[in-house]
Amino acid sequence: MEELVAATTIPYESIADESKTEQYSEVPSAPRLPPVGGWKKAIFLRLLAIIIIGSGLFISLEGITIVIALFFIVVPFERFFPRQKHQAFKRPHLELDIGYAFAAPLLNIIAGIGAIFVAIVSLAWIPGLLIAPYVAMIPSPYKLIAGILLFDMTIYWAHRFYHEIPILWKFHSIHHSTEHMDWVSGFRAHPFDGTLIAPAVIFLIAAGFPNEQVGFLAVFQIVFGLFLHANVRFRFKIFDRFIMTPEFHHWHHSNEEDAIWSNYSTFLPLWDMLFGTYFMPKDDRRPQIYGVDEIVPMTMAEQLKYPFEGVKNPLSFLRHPLRPLWSVIRHPLRSIGRGFRFIGRMIKGYLAIAKLMFRSATRPWGEKYPSAARHIERSEGYTRKLKL
Numbered sequence: 001m002e003e004l005v006a007a008t009t010i011p012y013e014s015i016a017d018e019s020k021t022e023q024y025s026e027v028p029s030a031p032r033l034p035p036v037g038g039w040k041k042a043i044f045l046r047l048l049a050i051i052i053i054g055s056g057l058f059i060s061l062e063g064i065t066i067v068i069a070l071f072f073i074v075v076p077f078e079r080f081f082p083r084q085k086h087q088a089f090k091r092p093h094l095e096l097d098i099g100y101a102f103a104a105p106l107l108n109i110i111a112g113i114g115a116i117f118v119a120i121v122s123l124a125w126i127p128g129l130l131i132a133p134y135v136a137m138i139p140s141p142y143k144l145i146a147g148i149l150l151f152d153m154t155i156y157w158a159h160r161f162y163h164e165i166p167i168l169w170k171f172h173s174i175h176h177s178t179e180h181m182d183w184v185s186g187f188r189a190h191p192f193d194g195t196l197i198a199p200a201v202i203f204l205i206a207a208g209f210p211n212e213q214v215g216f217l218a219v220f221q222i223v224f225g226l227f228l229h230a231n232v233r234f235r236f237k238i239f240d241r242f243i244m245t246p247e248f249h250h251w252h253h254s255n256e257e258d259a260i261w262s263n264y265s266t267f268l269p270l271w272d273m274l275f276g277t278y279f280m281p282k283d284d285r286r287p288q289i290y291g292v293d294e295i296v297p298m299t300m301a302e303q304l305k306y307p308f309e310g311v312k313n314p315l316s317f318l319r320h321p322l323r324p325l326w327s328v329i330r331h332p333l334r335s336i337g338r339g340f341r342f343i344g345r346m347i348k349g350y351l352a353i354a355k356l357m358f359r360s361a362t363r364p365w366g367e368k369y370p371s372a373a374r375h376i377e378r379s380e381g382y383t384r385k386l387k388l
Helices: 002-008 012-016 039-059 062-073 075-080 094-121 125-135 140-164 166-176 191-207 211-228 246-253 270-275 300-308 322-330 332-362 371-377
Strands: none
Touching (some): 140 191, 140 211, 140 270, 166 300, 166 332, 191 211
16 A cells, blocks of 8 residues: 555655656646637626626726725725635636626716615505604614614615525525625625615605615615625624624624525624524634526626526517507507506516515524525415425
């Protein structure tokens, strides 16, 4: 056995000796392969990303300003106190995340349009209107505290649904696709993923909280989140159960099985502890693996399209804009029938999402992934008696 090991092991000194490494110098280097889909597709996607980023910079330079500020504020801490010491500053896909930051003004406009739609269809304004008389009775000094608690709880449930309902996860998975957490990784997000805070905003506005308070909470939640992604080793362990820390959020981004579907809170871990999704190991273990299991493309244009895979392009009618109008004129009754069928499919889809939301909210307290996922997604419904 010792002879076999010796025969298959290259001694270190033989590698260090140049005269003994000539036999290895003839090994060719790995060839440069064309990108997946070919060079034409790669060039097209790069040009499309340049257009998106350029449009964002044309609208506003706030993306560059924020990146520069984070570079000078956060990067020094990452260099002197790194969480992942092996992670280089120029890590894979750094330019993708910076591109998202530069394109933010354009993507935020798209997110705002989507947020209006989500705010309406989420029906979060209904309970807001119901509690409005009680909110009006809260003394002004305590109204901000009540607003923070209600905002954070609503964000908790929206965030939980974006993870546990497959159609919503397709949007949120873009943000979680990063395998390196640092000063700029928090920018990577689909614009429609930004609608996550829409139910909380419309809920507070309908409940009668001042618009200034609601706006402040929304902006603070976004800015605070950027710092929580930093590659710094500070743990702030004493605050684990009181306020969100980088360690808390890094576990949320971890792709280690016992941490998946956990730590949804954005301010207060209270909601995770209350609803059974809190995860912070008692030992000194720290998250090491980030990212998602599915294969998410690593170009901006493909990531923006990713949640819509398999969906018919809604702009396809522009190829023949008069054809739908002509069809309505020729077959008005048939067109009315198609309209009703479309509305029926929309209602059916909405009810299907509502059903999954109910299963997510009523799954066993503290149940871990993937058992929790099977409870939510199986067609026969939820019951504690079924064994998985």
